[in-house]
Amino acid sequence: MSGRWAVLVWTAWMAAAPKLGEPAPEVELLDQETRSLAELRGRQVVTLDERCRPAGLETAKERLGQRGVKLVRARLPGPGGFWLVDESGLLRAREPAPETAGQILSFFEEWETGKRLFEGSCATCHGEDGRDTTQYGVKSLGGVGNRMSRETLQRTLNATMIAPGRYSIRCFHYTERELKALVTFVSGL
Numbered sequence: 072m073s074g075r076w077a078v079l080v081w082t083a084w085m086a087a088a089p090k091l092g093e094p095a096p097e098v099e100l101l102d103q104e105t106r107s108l109a110e111l112r113g114r115q116v117v118t119l120d121e122r123c124r125p126a127g128l129e130t131a132k133e134r135l136g137q138r139g140v141k142l143v144r145a146r147l148p149g150p151g152g153f154w155l156v157d158e159s160g161l162l163r164a165r166e167p168a169p170e171t172a173g174q175i176l177s178f179f180e181e182w183e184t185g186k187r188l189f190e191g192s193c194a195t196c197h198g199e200d201g202r203d204t205t206q207y208g209v210k211s212l213g214g215v216g217n218r219m220s221r222e223t224l225q226r227t228l229n230a231t232m233i234a235p236g237r238y239s240i241r242c243f244h245y246t247e248r249e250l251k252a253l254v255t256f257v258s259g260l
């Protein structure tokens with residue numbers, strides 16, 4: 072494929088890609104009990120594309136289940152991978168195909184850490200859903216992941232390194248891992 076075609080295909084996919092922070096499009100679930108995402112409202116769901124065959128899937132499914140997350144196989148559009156859909160049916164993340172199912176679990180843990188940190192330090196100004204604009208100068212963070220890559224988002228946070236591996240944003244201190252987790256969570260707001 073020539074470069075120009077690759078760019079065209081990529082642009083078309085990005086335009087058609089489901090938007091982060093918006094209701095996840097209905098997809099066909101390949102699950103015995105549940106056939107649609109709508110039936111899973113009220114639960115956190117990971118939909119894993121049927122083309123992915125990561126090792127250790129049963130264990131990951133069980134471990135996610137213990138944390139209240141249902142993992143279901145699905146027919147996802149485009150490149151597949153997996154999605155994280157929250158209790159209200161909003162698409163929180165769109166991730167590439169994992170090599171091992173453990174990566175799905177660690178991704179979820181990272182996202183959860185980001186959520187906890189966001190609620191603890193950022194929500195005072197941005198609201199728990201990131202969409203509060205009542206405070207002076209605060210813009211909605213809703214859908215920010217559709218406008219910026221995670222790298223750009225991380226730069227936008229303007230974290231200052233205060234010691235090796237320690238960062239500060241508006242007087243809150245984070246480790247490198249925590250900073251990454253924040254970006255992962257904010258990207259799905």
Ligand code: HEC
Nearest residue numbers: 189192193195196207208209210227228240241243253257
């Ligand atoms: C004291 C209030 C306050 C706190 C706390 C706060 N923010 Fe903000 N945030 C703002 C304001 C005001 C803006 C817009 C002006 C600016 O960029 O400084 C902003 C902008 C942003 C933007 C850029 C949005 C865009 O569209 O360009 C991001 C991303 C962001 N904040 C994330 C965070 C995260 C993550 C945290 C927690 C670590 C956080 N903020 C904590 C007030 C706050």
